[in-house]
Amino acid sequence: MLKQLFNAGPIVPIITTARLKLRAVELDDKQFICDLEAKPELMTHIKEVQSPEQQIKFFESVLKPWQATEGEWLMLIAIDKQSKRRIGCFSMRIVSTSSLCAEIGYLVSLTEQGKGYAKEGALAVKESLFKQFNMHRVCAYCNTGNVASWKVMEQIGLAREGHLKQDFRLNNVWHDTYVYGQVRNP
Numbered sequence: 001m002l003k004q005l006f007n008a009g010p011i012v013p014i015i016t017t018a019r020l021k022l023r024a025v026e027l028d029d030k031q032f033i034c035d036l037e038a039k040p041e042l043m044t045h046i047k048e049v050q051s052p053e054q055q056i057k058f059f060e061s062v063l064k065p066w067q068a069t070e071g072e073w074l075m076l077i078a079i080d081k082q083s084k085r086r087i088g089c090f091s092m093r094i095v096s097t098s099s100l101c102a103e104i105g106y107l108v109s110l111t112e113q114g115k116g117y118a119k120e121g122a123l124a125v126k127e128s129l130f131k132q133f134n135m136h137r138v139c140a141y142c143n144t145g146n147v148a149s150w151k152v153m154e155q156i157g158l159a160r161e162g163h164l165k166q167d168f169r170l171n172n173v174w175h176d177t178y179v180y181g182q183v184r185n186p
Helices: 002-006 027-038 052-063 117-131 147-155
Strands: 020-024 073-080 086-096 101-108 137-143 159-170 173-183
Touching: 020 117, 027 052, 027 073, 027 086, 073 117, 086 117, 101 117, 117 137, 117 147, 137 147, 137 159, 147 159, 147 173
Parallel strands: 101 137
Antiparallel strands: 020 073, 073 086, 086 101, 137 173, 159 173
């Protein structure tokens, strides 16, 4: 079944929760994504703030249909079902089709933080990877200074599995990374 799933062409899951709809990136999401990428407060632990040209290039890369190939990220835009506002984005990628391992990531708009959206969306993406994609393992990585992110990882059931020393360079400073993961229950 997994081989059929990964050979089926573009795959775009729509994931829903009590408050959120996570859907594929659309053309009219360009400004929202570029605004997220331009905020130093959001990028502090993730990557350097991108130039407008880099933001557009990034947007074009996440707009492409997802083929579920190893290493390819799928970004889903999170929409508040009641207000219809974009609140952030949740991402996933297949790390290994042979090992059935996937990785998740998330970014919530500054104005929407502290409302439980990160936990709700990340949990839904994790469960989708286990149930819809039949993954054996889901993992996530974050800068050790990104306390809010690793707390979400723990809240959705991921366990801290490792601490990588100075493996990530951001703004000419070396940072440590926490590795989190969970194996699907049989």
